[in-house]
Amino acid sequence: MVFASLFRNRSGSGGKILVAFASQTGAAERIAWLSANALVAGKDRVVRVAPLGALSVTEIAEAGTLLVVTSTYGAGEAPDSARAFVRKQMAQTPALKTLSYAVLALGDMKYDATFCGFGRGLDRWLAAAKARRLFDVVCVNGDDDVAAMTKWSEQLNRLGAQTSAEALMPGPPRDWLLDERRLLNPGSPGGEAWHLGLVPKDTAQLNWTAGDIAEIWPRNSEESVTAFLARHELDGGLSFRWRGQWSFLRDIIAHSRLPQPHEVEGIALQWLVDRLESFATREFSIASLPDQGRMELLVRKAVKDDGSLGLGSGWLTQGCTIGGVVKLRLRPNPNFHPPNDGPQLLIGAGTGIAGLRAHLFYRQQKKLGDAWLLFGERTRAADLFYGDDLKAWQADGTLARTDLVFSRDAVPKKYVQHLVAEQGAEIGRWVRERSASILVCGGLAMAAGVQDALVAILGEESLDRMTQDGLYRRDIY
Ligand SMILES: Cc1cc2nc3c(=O)[nH]c(=O)nc-3n(C[C@H](O)[C@H](O)[C@H](O)COP(=O)(O)OP(=O)(O)OC[C@H]3O[C@@H](n4cnc5c(N)ncnc54)[C@H](O)[C@@H]3O)c2cc1C
Ligand SMILES: Cc1cc2nc3c(=O)[nH]c(=O)nc-3n(C[C@H](O)[C@H](O)[C@H](O)COP(=O)(O)O)c2cc1C
CATH class of the missing domain: 3.40.50.80 (Nucleotide-binding domain of ferredoxin-NADP reductase (FNR) module)
Known part of the structure; x- marks a missing residue:
């Protein structure tokens, strides 16, 4: 794995920017590299990328401009690679008066009180060290937070980059077909664990490394989508721009929380589509290698207190039919390669x-x-x-x-x-x-x-x- 690299533009003059990342499952690391590339393309400057955990306070003090992209883990804690940094460097309040900085904090609102906790803490630490905050910490909720990523890309562009939210966000999911589902632990005192086999419609998707993750879009059942469209007399074949691409209304509804009748009645369709709450992806560790010709997963069926099934695991272990389409995106996870x-x-x-x-x-x-x-x-x-x-x-x-x-x-x-x-x-x-x-x-x-x-x-x-x-x-x- 490449830990650090120096990009230089044609002339090599101009300011210095250090893009530091702290990432557990690869998302922050990916955005850090893309942000650095966008900054290099834009202007005369030297841009360096480094894992936050590998930096000393002296290196940070001399960075000129520091952009940190980090996620939050545990309960508001740093990703593994930055744990020692927290204990050793953040225990002090150094003098960072000549440093300008900004933080992009990745997180998930389902963690509520600790939402983006580590990124915010880092922002406070840098401010306490008298570094100059270029702009407020940008908090990102999940993988598909277009508004936050637009803010970040606009700020990067002010620093001379040429980029957009779309360029920094992961691409759309691809269609895979569920071709096997087998219960591995009949009679277990624990939850059901299902072995799944999936094949991609496009074989170019058979491309990952041991340690990578599959992100799956949970969905409503075919029957509930059909019933919803019929109840509200909606044409599922209409296309709308949604999450950066053209999609059929039927697919958009399938991957969103089904609105209550009062949320639909008398509302223009475009307005409805814009306000739909799309489901967050669920991650699964990939259990096979691409040259085996298929992806295998081991999914525990989550059962809630009221007996209903977890959205993602319920869909994969029960809702989806064999031969059915599963929307899936590969996520490189360099920290587990x-x-x-x-x-x-x-x-x-x-x-x-x-x-x-x-x-x-x-x-x-x-x-x-x-x-x-x-x-x-x-x-x-x-x-x-x-x-x-x-x-x-x-x-x-x-x-x-x-x-x-x-x-x-x-x-x-x-x-x-x-x-x-x-x-x-x-x-x-x-x-x-x-x-x-x-x-x-x-x-x-x-x-x-x-x-x-x-x-x-x-x-x-x-x-x-x-x-x-x-x-x-x-x-x-
Ligand atoms: C990096 C990574 C790798 C992973 N790898 C795997 C893997 O290999 N295999 C695997 O099985 N899982 C894996 N997971 C977990 C997986 O992503 C899901 O979190 C898990 O399947 C549960 O998701 P769900 O949509 O089924 O449940 P959700 O609907 O998200 O519910 C999850 C849990 O939250 C609680 N809950 C949610 N809503 C309610 C409610 N309304 N009322 C009461 N309780 C509620 C319940 O306890 C429920 O069991 C991984 C997660 C990560 C981050
Ligand atoms: C086990 C676990 C714990 C998490 N804890 C938090 C948390 O406390 N606060 C938060 O905002 N996000 C939390 N997250 C969400 C991650 O920060 C988010 O998914 C982020 O995009 C991951 O980025 P990374 O791949 O760079 O690590 C947690 C995720 C996992 C899997």
């Missing part, structure tokens, strides 16, 4: 096996061996996901070691973080003596427990260094 081809610990629980599985296929193809899987689920009888794959990886040497723990089979309950703690001495040897990398995939609580166990084994400094060197990587949710 293979760090190197050396020894590797793969740690996860539940649907976290999905992201780890793509890495194990990658290692199998390259005949790397030397992988150690530590994985936890509920019961061995029902929840041993991908047991045949595990056997094959053990047989061909891809998996040098496999440790599985099933919480409901043990008294007292035992989880993967306990397994990590128990194997501390050997994990320490793999990391210290063999420079093994560590990948963690799955839920936030599991990941936090595993992190505590790793800190106890390796020490915080060492884990920080591994994060900076890209040797400790997490795909967590």
Whole structure:
């Protein structure tokens, strides 16, 4: 992975701009690079891109102009790569009087009180250090916040860039067909986990790296869309400009919260389309490699307290018919790509096996061996996901070691973080003596427990260094 690069325009004179990013799943990193490219194209200047976590206060002080693009994780916290920066650099209030800066904060309003928390905190820290704020922090809600990205692109253009919201935002989703759906854990005391196979209509979409993410557009069922159009006598075949492209009204309605009758009656169609609340995408770790000819996902069906299904997982595991179209966008996730081809610990629980599985296929193809899987689920009888794959990886040497723990089979309950703690001495040897990398995939609580166990084994400094060197990587949710 390229960590930093220097762009120079033809003459190389003009101001200096440092574009720093802190990203967990790739969105902020992507926007940082696109913003930097747009600034280089615009004017005489030197533009540098760097991960925020790799910068010292001195480098920031000398940056001239600093533009930070960052997301927020956990509960208002920094992405992994900037955690050490928060502890070490943000604990001080340096003098940054000669610095001009601005922050683009990515987040999600569903996190409410911590919406864009880290980006806002960074903005406050820079202001407290007396740096000159070029413009107010721009907060972005989800992937499709055109208004916020328009603000950011306009500010970039004031700094001499040539860009637009459309150029900085991810492209439209593509059509994929659901061609397989299989329940992997019948009889499990936990939620249903479904293995899905998807093929793209356009085979050029078979292009991703182990660690990448599929963003899926949830949708209303075909029947509810048809009923809605009929009830309001609307022609689903009409086209409208929506989220940057021309779409049929039927598709727009399918991917939006269905309005109540009083929200529709007496309203001009264009007005209705402009006010529709489109569904946010749902992310899933890709569990296969493109040269297998299809995308595989492992999706846990979310069931709410009232018995209704989660919008995205409900659609994928139940609503969509086999052969049905799934709108999907690939999201490169450089922070979870293979760090190197050396020894590797793969740690996860539940649907976290999905992201780890793509890495194990990658290692199998390259005949790397030397992988150690530590994985936890509920019961061995029902929840041993991908047991045949595990056997094959053990047989061909891809998996040098496999440790599985099933919480409901043990008294007292035992989880993967306990397994990590128990194997501390050997994990320490793999990391210290063999420079093994560590990948963690799955839920936030599991990941936090595993992190505590790793800190106890390796020490915080060492884990920080591994994060900076890209040797400790997490795909967590
Ligand atoms: C990087 C990343 C990778 C991921 N990878 C995977 C993966 O490989 N496999 C996987 O299964 N998931 C994965 N997820 C999670 C996935 O994206 C979804 O969050 C998950 O499927 C639930 O989405 P949903 O639309 O089904 O549920 P939603 O409708 O969004 O509901 C989610 C939960 O919110 C609560 N909730 C929401 N609305 C209500 C309400 N009205 N009343 C009560 N409770 C409510 C419920 O607890 C519900 O279970 C990943 C997430 C991220 C960020
Ligand atoms: C586990 C998890 C926790 C998150 N916590 C927050 C949060 O506290 N506040 C917020 O505004 N956004 C939060 N987000 C949303 C991300 O900031 C948002 O999706 C962002 O676009 C991700 O950008 P990145 O890919 O560069 O990391 C969270 C997302 C995930 C998956």
